[in-house]
Amino acid sequence: MQITAELVCFWIFAIPLVVTALGVVVARSPVYAAMNLVAAFFFMAGLYVLLAAHLIAFMQILVYAGAVMVLFLFVIMLLSLDEEHPQRERRRAMQYVGVLGAVSLLAVLASAIARVPDAAMSTLAQPDRFGTVKAVGQVLYTEFLLPFEVTSLLLLVAIVGAVVVAKERI
Amino acid sequence: MVPVTWYLWLAAVLFTIGLSGVLLKRNALIVMMSVELMLNAANLTFLAFARQSGNIGGHAIAFFVIAVAAAEAAVGLAVVIAIYRTRGSVNVDEVRALRE
The missing domain is CATH 1.20.120.1200 (NADH-ubiquinone/plastoquinone oxidoreductase chain 6, subunit NuoJ)
Incomplete structure (x- = not known):
């Protein structure tokens, strides 16, 4: 080689x-x-x-x-x-x-x-x-649109969950 | 041109290092860092095969893995803080409330 x-x-x-x-x-x-x-x-x-x-x-x-x-x-x-x-x-x-x-x-x-x-x-x-951003973005917004949107939901749940778990008193 | 198997070897070695870290270390923070290492090894495999086959779907999966890893880190670290607050330690051997 x-x-x-x-x-x-x-x-x-x-x-x-x-x-x-x-x-x-x-x-x-x-x-x-x-x-x-x-x-x-x-x-x-x-x-x-x-x-x-x-x-x-x-x-x-x-x-x-x-x-x-x-x-x-x-x-x-x-x-x-x-x-x-x-x-x-x-x-x-x-x-x-x-x-x-x-x-x-x-x-x-x-x-x-x-x-x-x-x-x-x-x-x-x-x-x-x-x-590139264009190529990956294209496939994200067509073929993987549903997983992409679900990911945003997952991140939202993670943010709320982290606050609920880590905070002493809500 | 670097053959794809070299990347696979590297990913396998990284995954093994991460798995040994999870099994060997008792500090919950270092255990979580080892999990991040294992997720990265999986990402490297996805990207190596994406490059080999010319299919960009692997990049989308790697994107999701990064997003899930970020969520995992946020929730996991919150759990570590909560455990530290109640027990004063982050040793994973001492956290066994469910077992007893």
């Missing part, structure tokens, strides 16, 4: 992505885990650009790295867990068995991936339009 710019970019994004994802799990402090997760989301957005998903890459940064992670950091700082719970986490045998199960899931996924025909990426009909 010859080395192309796309290949180099893939590894530039993929290796730090796995490292920061491991950092989320390994980090002891929730703040470090959140910072690792923000970095992982940025590298993930880079991979989305490589896959010609420009709108989704932009939303990844805007919604995930922006809104969702700020929400996480707000809650971490609101709870201020670091000073109150400095103790090491107690590990149980069941947890290690669970990780063993996760690794065997990876084996199952590997056997499934091995069966995927290693076909080259299709040449796009309109390569300059694929994954």
